[in-house]
Amino acid sequence: MINKVVKNAQEALNGVENGMTFMLGGFGLCGIPENCIAELVRLGVSNLTCISNNAGVDDFGLGLLLKKRQIKKMVSSYVGENEEFERQMLSGELDVELIPQGTLAERCRATGAGIPAFYTPAGYGTEVAEGKETREFNGKMYVLEHAFNPEFAFVKAWKGDTAGNLIFKGTARNFNPMMAMAGKITVAEVEELVEAGELDPNQIHTPGIFVQRIFQGKDYEKRIEQRTVTPKS
């Protein structure tokens, strides 16, 4: 089996440059590639376009890159948890493209699946559809949406093997599998890296073919945004 293992985030991000377009997995702070983001901060690459459902919070996730002004443009569906983001956006420092969450997910999948474009009902009749082709199918209106073209995809998995196969946990799966499919170079960081053959082939979420580099992540913080609980009775 082809071995995809690299030593660490530093080696995994080899080739990352200013001005590139990245996809980053995660929903809120759940399932984000913490190690890769930290390495992007360390590298100081700038003028980045980041495709990610959210933009982190002020002091974690993509918020770390925003604070250092490394991001030129965000492509997201919801960015409501980040004041620095809102400030940069309203002041015009940051270019922002907001797209419906399902369209974002499907565009990521399309990118990896060799589908250049597809029709979706989401956003028809709204400013999201402005300038886009619309079309009727069976009496309902749809918008034509296109694939992305990212240089790197950074994803975070629960378990991964040396062949690049990934298994995600809980709702930390979210955008990670589609983004893994979409990267020209896909980097996977995992909480637990095992030998090929240790994962059940029937239960793999992302087949290794989509992953170019995989490494054992470290120091996961896995911060919780809204700690909601039922009091012990």
Add this chain to the structure above:
Amino acid sequence: MINKVVKNAQEALNGVENGMTFMLGGFGLCGIPENCIAELVRLGVSNLTCISNNAGVDDFGLGLLLKKRQIKKMVSSYVGENEEFERQMLSGELDVELIPQGTLAERCRATGAGIPAFYTPAGYGTEVAEGKETREFNGKMYVLEHAFNPEFAFVKAWKGDTAGNLIFKGTARNFNPMMAMAGKITVAEVEELVEAGELDPNQIHTPGIFVQRIFQGKDYEKRIEQRTVTPKS
């Protein structure tokens, strides 16, 4: 959790009528809904349109329906294992629409995913693209393909629970998950039906929302088409 269990194939096929369009999972004879097919034969419904990657063999799988002339039209990608099929097709008794396998899979998924149409490169420049819209994206030509509109989908899973969640085994997965998404009524037959909660939620291939009826299958033959082996040394 919503309970989807029905007693048997007979109850599961309630509402099936002449002239309907069905999807049937399976690749070759691997992962086909044996119990549902047997019940379709017993019911004797006719003038059916069947969307299925293959058409079975002369005396098993969809071949059983072909032999009884219950099928008016087949929508498939490969039908090379069935002499009765070839005879009916060449004589004009059977209407056949052959479409590329990846296009078939993606059209099934699109049907269930609310995507009315998408572009694929498969078949461009061939008779498959005749009469279809073609279009250039990034210097390459693509064909516009549409979703299906089946009344029932019949799928076969390895394990299923009372909530309709499904897990497939090996390459018996094939078209079953996308077809499960696509049926107005999706019937799942399973080798092992368990209580909700017994399957790992993280490892479910088809979430129960897509399944309207599920039943414990019986008498699985699971015939092998090409028994290829390495001799014991």
Add this chain to the structure above:
Amino acid sequence: MALSKQEIAQRIAQELQDKWYVNLGIGIPTLVANYIPKNIDVVFQSENGMLGMGPFPIEGEEDADLINAGKQTVTILKGSSLFDSAMSFAMIRGQHVQLTVLGAMEVSQNGDIANWKIPGKMVKGMGGAMDLVASAENIIVAMMHTDKAGASKLLKNCSLPLTGVNCVKKVVTNLAYLEIRNNAFYLIERAPGVSVEEIIAATEGTLIVEGEIPEMKF
């Protein structure tokens, strides 16, 4: 008395039907889960990738890998399933989810809804709302009838950027339960103690009042 947010949620819960899969938006809609009629089975879909969303975890059992679309820690139930965002929105766009409940800043009498952007002031993004409203067969909007200054939020035309067009069929506000059809709001029920006149005064869009309007029952 105008309804509290809890009561709005409680009234909406009466619209749930047995065997429905339901997506609840952030805010008042989330509260609907607390008032499910005892005799029916419904399953909550969370668009970040969960079917069969359970209650908040017992204190100390929070799992950072198990959150809902509002980023709150939640639990799974027996029969739950977990999946990726493409699968999640396949369910939504493919109309496998029978009901969407969401909040709104404005609703118009032709069923348009605005809830994601105030130009120049606030842009949080639409999240999954545009997919939900463009796809769901049943959409109930949970909202205040008027803004803090008393201006109606049930309008002839929305003034804010739209989330979806011609999609909202039912609205439950602090004052009333209304249905949208024929380019008008039809008053179906009043909040207990709220008069038809108060509702007329609080509604900018065309309001149809046919016959006696009953009070909501809880």
Add this chain to the structure above:
Amino acid sequence: MALSKQEIAQRIAQELQDKWYVNLGIGIPTLVANYIPKNIDVVFQSENGMLGMGPFPIEGEEDADLINAGKQTVTILKGSSLFDSAMSFAMIRGQHVQLTVLGAMEVSQNGDIANWKIPGKMVKGMGGAMDLVASAENIIVAMMHTDKAGASKLLKNCSLPLTGVNCVKKVVTNLAYLEIRNNAFYLIERAPGVSVEEIIAATEGTLIVEGEIPEMKF
């Protein structure tokens, strides 16, 4: 001597590169798996839903739930993964598979290929071939140079319904290894003992012969 089917497969195997994912069609292409150079890692994709296809099972260990695209019983390897058909063709259309090897009834000098239908006589269907040839960056065709009657299958234009257009870059036949470019077949290697003249005689399409043509080495 013209190559045997095994030798055609063996010559094609020399084109494999380290770390490639490869899809092998039914027939001669399947045999390529038997000749992988020792020093490289390649992974075979089977379009019915398997990555990391292993050899045929030991007698008695056949599993009806584990077959390849030719419906033959196979095995998995350490690091294999299993998936559905939509995922499988996502890999193929998305160009994650580096090489496709397949058979053909006809190939033309502009890279068209026909391999799925003989009008009025035989229609087995295209299976995954149209997706594969429309997507793969590297396509090698394994075929006989002529039909049983001696007529060339390397043509100016295909006469049979096409599987794909302008897609084939390399052809390995029982007589030769050829590359397709500039609307012509370029003769690169001869089968051992086969003369350039024999190949010219067996090729209907434009054949370019530049300099000395070496024999294949095994």
